[in-house]
Amino acid sequence: MKSTKLNNPPSLFLRFFRWFCHPKLRDSIEGDLMELYNERINEMGKRKADLKFIGDVLLLFRPGIIKPTEGYKNLNDYGMFKSYFKIGWRNLVKNKGYAFINIGGLALGMMATMLIILYIQDERSYDSFHSNSPVIYRIVTDWVNPDGSVRQHDGTTGHFQGPKFMEKIPEIVRAVRLQENMMTFKINNEVSDLTVFKVDSDFFEMFSFPMLAGSPKTALKQPGSIVITEEKARLYFNTTEALGKILDIKVDSTFHPYQVTGVVRNIPSNSSIKFDFVVPNIVSKDEYASDENWFNFFQNTFIELHPSSDPRVVEEKMKKVYEADASVAIRMMKEKYNVTEKTNYLLQPISDLHLSKLYTASNGLKDASDPMYSYILSGIALFILLIACINFVNLSIANSLQRAKEIGVRKVVGGSKINLTIQFLSESFVICFLAFALAIIFLPICLPIFNSLAVKSLSFANLINAKLMLYYFILFAATGLLAGLYPAFILSGFNPVKTLYGRFRFSGKSFLQRSLVVVQFSLAAFLIMATITIYSQFDFLTTYDLGYDDKDLMMVSKYPITKNQLKVFKETLEANPNILGVAPTNGGEWRTVAKVNSEQEIKFQYNIVDNAYLPLVKIPVVVGRSFSPEFTGDDSNSVLVNEAFVKEASWKDPIGQTVNFWYRNQKYNVVGVVKNHHFNSLSQGIAPQLFLQKPDQIFGKVFIKLSGKNNQESLTYIEKTFKAQFPDFTYSYKFKDDENKQQYQLEARWNKIVLVSSALTVLISCIGLLGLAALAAERRAKEIGIRKVLGASIINITKLLSINFLLMVFLSFAFAIPAAYFASDRWLSTYAYRVNFSYWTIALTLLITVGISLITVCSQAIRTALANPVKSLRTE
Amino acid sequence: MKKYQLGEFEEVVMLTVGVLYKDAYGVSIKKEIESRLKRNVSVGALQTALGRLENKGYLKSYEGEATEERAGRPKKYFQITAYGKRALEYTKETREELWNAIPKMALSLKVVG
Numbered sequence: 007m008k009s010t011k012l013n014n015p016p017s018l019f020l021r022f023f024r025w026f027c028h029p030k031l032r033d034s035i036e037g038d039l040m041e042l043y044n045e046r047i048n049e050m051g052k053r054k055a056d057l058k059f060i061g062d063v064l065l066l067f068r069p070g071i072i073k074p075t076e077g078y079k080n081l082n083d084y085g086m087f088k089s090y091f092k093i094g095w096r097n098l099v100k101n102k103g104y105a106f107i108n109i110g111g112l113a114l115g116m117m118a119t120m121l122i123i124l125y126i127q128d129e130r131s132y133d134s135f136h137s138n139s140p141v142i143y144r145i146v147t148d149w150v151n152p153d154g155s156v157r158q159h160d161g162t163t164g165h166f167q168g169p170k171f172m173e174k175i176p177e178i179v180r181a182v183r184l185q186e187n188m189m190t191f192k193i194n195n196e197v198s199d200l201t202v203f204k205v206d207s208d209f210f211e212m213f214s215f216p217m218l219a220g221s222p223k224t225a226l227k228q229p230g231s232i233v234i235t236e237e238k239a240r241l242y243f244n245t246t247e248a249l250g251k252i253l254d255i256k257v258d259s260t261f262h263p264y265q266v267t268g269v270v271r272n273i274p275s276n277s278s279i280k281f282d283f284v285v286p287n288i289v290s291k292d293e294y295a296s297d298e299n300w301f302n303f304f305q306n307t308f309i310e311l312h313p314s315s316d317p318r319v320v321e322e323k324m325k326k327v328y329e330a331d332a333s334v335a336i337r338m339m340k341e342k343y344n345v346t347e348k349t350n351y352l353l354q355p356i357s358d359l360h361l362s363k364l365y366t367a368s369n370g371l372k373d374a375s376d377p378m379y380s381y382i383l384s385g386i387a388l389f390i391l392l393i394a395c396i397n398f399v400n401l402s403i404a405n406s407l408q409r410a411k412e413i414g415v416r417k418v419v420g421g422s423k424i425n426l427t428i429q430f431l432s433e434s435f436v437i438c439f440l441a442f443a444l445a446i447i448f449l450p451i452c453l454p455i456f457n458s459l460a461v462k463s464l465s466f467a468n469l470i471n472a473k474l475m476l477y478y479f480i481l482f483a484a485t486g487l488l489a490g491l492y493p494a495f496i497l498s499g500f501n502p503v504k505t506l507y508g509r510f511r512f513s514g515k516s517f518l519q520r521s522l523v524v525v526q527f528s529l530a531a532f533l534i535m536a537t538i539t540i541y542s543q544f545d546f547l548t549t550y551d552l553g554y555d556d557k558d559l560m561m562v563s564k565y566p567i568t569k570n571q572l573k574v575f576k577e578t579l580e581a582n583p584n585i586l587g588v589a590p591t592n593g594g595e596w597r598t599v600a601k602v603n604s605e606q607e608i609k610f611q612y613n614i615v616d617n618a619y620l621p622l623v624k625i626p627v628v629v630g631r632s633f634s635p636e637f638t639g640d641d642s643n644s645v646l647v648n649e650a651f652v653k654e655a656s657w658k659d660p661i662g663q664t665v666n667f668w669y670r671n672q673k674y675n676v677v678g679v680v681k682n683h684h685f686n687s688l689s690q691g692i693a694p695q696l697f698l699q700k701p702d703q704i705f706g707k708v709f710i711k712l713s714g715k716n717n718q719e720s721l722t723y724i725e726k727t728f729k730a731q732f733p734d735f736t737y738s739y740k741f742k743d744d745e746n747k748q749q750y751q752l753e754a755r756w757n758k759i760v761l762v763s764s765a766l767t768v769l770i771s772c773i774g775l776l777g778l779a780a781l782a783a784e785r786r787a788k789e790i791g792i793r794k795v796l797g798a799s800i801i802n803i804t805k806l807l808s809i810n811f812l813l814m815v816f817l818s819f820a821f822a823i824p825a826a827y828f829a830s831d832r833w834l835s836t837y838a839y840r841v842n843f844s845y846w847t848i849a850l851t852l853l854i855t856v857g858i859s860l861i862t863v864c865s866q867a868i869r870t871a872l873a874n875p876v877k878s879l880r881t882e
Numbered sequence: 883m884k885k886y887q888l889g890e891f892e893e894v895v896m897l898t899v900g901v902l903y904k905d906a907y908g909v910s911i912k913k914e915i916e917s918r919l920k921r922n923v924s925v926g927a928l929q930t931a932l933g934r935l936e937n938k939g940y941l942k943s944y945e946g947e948a949t950e951e952r953a954g955r956p957k958k959y960f961q962i963t964a965y966g967k968r969a970l971e972y973t974k975e976t977r978e979e980l981w982n983a984i985p986k987m988a989l990s991l992k993v994v995g
Contacts, residue, residue: 031929031933033955033956033958034907034908034945034955034956034957034958035908035925035929036952036953036955037908037948037952037953037955037956037957037958038907038908038909038912038925038929038952038957039925040951040952040953040955041908041909041949041951041952042909042912042925044951045951061924062924062925062926064926065924065925065926065927066924066925066926066929067926068926068930069930070929070930070933070934071926071929071930071933
């Protein structure tokens, strides 16, 4: 045998064999060849053995033996990943509680973020569905003071801007004016007031509202045509084939037939232009001739530019056209009303409309929104996601003790730091993926709740969207990295010798872990304080003494209602013992400007009332007297003002002062001062207000005071009376206290949103804390065993285990209180009447946070403290 | 009935692996076939057959010891799997059925002839 050692087969062929042979077979076959070769040398000598060897090698050169051309090695590390995922999965299954906290928390965070992404996407998608939305602009105005500062940004325009600019500027392809109006319809003998859009005939060519019936080109060409939505067509005619059907609409007090010339598909929810009915806008020749209409702003004008034109150039041209055409009007305004501001016409792209703060979507355009909502909501979603990620980081590191040996072994057998980092990252991706899947499953379930909170009508269909899916995928990847990167980095850095030596303790300083808990609880405490602040402000607003009595005070709108009509109406109503009084006023809020102290101009809101009004709504008169039938001049030259008015005019003795409505040449004497009261929202202060009477006033609204007993019966009585007296008018009513509450809908909504999100953050933070406490208790099980053996009481041990966590919670307040104080104060400063950020808020938050975390931590601490020390000490 | 695909040479290799039981690796199989069947077997043909059988799941292999005369290369031992055993049995049964059928065939041929 020894002699064979020196014998080598022909090296060329051996090398050839090694080259072509499949690596998996190479060693064993080479072994066979060598064994045979050596035997043959002994049997028949080297020469023959060499030849036989060559023959064998050549015969081996066949398909089953030759290595495949495309490579034999797994070029990817698929196998390793398979192992990572398997180990990751087993770890999850092993630590079910830990997995639950991580996956549940991340799923909540991801879902919150997904909902917000959906929200933001919907907000940004407004009005972009029009096929030519990139070239549609709204004409907006800046009112510029002589010194160059902008006094007011305005989104509205009048009759002129659209047609006059289009006439002179060739870049403008179309101009469409859009005016929202209430019109009275008579349908099946039922009278109702409905909102109608008056538009120019190009409306359906500029905007993409697809028609189910009728032609977009001609539908609005004829006066007396009306285009309705699919929904209304089904409602009134039971079909979408409604062309040629008739709707009766009141024009100048008689009903005229309008012919349906088009049925459009229902308006998408992300449209600023939302209508049920559209009629052609007819501007009379007289109005078009009056130059003053350059200064009448009440509607929206949209223009469509030629695709190649530059909106800046068009703006320049608009300026020139305006200055040339309106020069007479500008001069007249200056002389007559002392208007010194210049009007600058600008173009606002239609896609900017929805979220614009300067030029809001108003005067018929719906759903104006503030980008601030998007920011706040995304902030909250990120809070929740961040807290969930912190849970992941903390728990992974705290749990690393269990994995230390595994890490050590992997390193010993050659796993590099990068391999381990990849391993732990892939584990975090497994967890994130599960959380992601869970979030996706629960997303459609939570959508209705979110819709009601955010006042959106997002549906499942909104979710199926390639761009959104891409964002969600990015969210998934980002969460995986955010949560996984740090633990992966730390765990992969373990020293293998230490971990395998057996006495490894990853105590570190756990500085980061602690600071992350502090961050979590700061966020939670911040949100709790925000919730309490918003709630107390909301409570303050809704229970504030408004200075008048809005209880059982009902408002019925009716325009016009003459004094005689009112008299009949009032007498009929007051015959009912449950109706305490009836008093009319003008419809809507009227504002004007008048002169006091001979030249001082004062701006105020004014109401035209009758004698019954002030006593009915219980507004007390503090100086002088109220309107009274005993004074004959009251209905033509007496006014009452509020205290704010007196202050503004700086009157020492208000009675007998003169208010000069100079532009209509009327002077009034102040006969009384009423107490300040809040007719408007409490977000505004009390502005000067004035009450006056007019002998032949036509009113628009009637206040009716009910006794509060049998309100339902009184309501039917009022409705019957109204319908009998005014058969051609729509009956609708509102209670003043409901209306007042509705003003604070926004606050109520934010109250709910912040409440839900703070509940979520507290929940996620606490389950994270629970996990940490459990792991800490587990890690110190032996120590506690020894302490117990040496005589420590349960209380001692509970204190020992929970004090650290409670300290962190307290520390978090150091950050949360100033932040919450500044944020609350900024928010509250938008209200004229507001609560203050109080110590109660802090105390209550402290109670909630510390209470919940105490329960969380102590439950674990007590469990450990109660355990039998023998158990923990016996196992090694 | 293409349930068990087994060529003639493959069958021989498998039976030999069975004969050698714990000692079946490249060279021993080759020698066993050569001595029992008196035919030359090239390493290439044998290895290809073994590879194919392993792929089919009839044989399984494990690495054995490396000896000096093999220049430190490990031996690759083969074993018949349960599936492989069934394949062998099936082949044997079909052969036997055919054998059993022959006398009748021969008789009937004589009658006709």
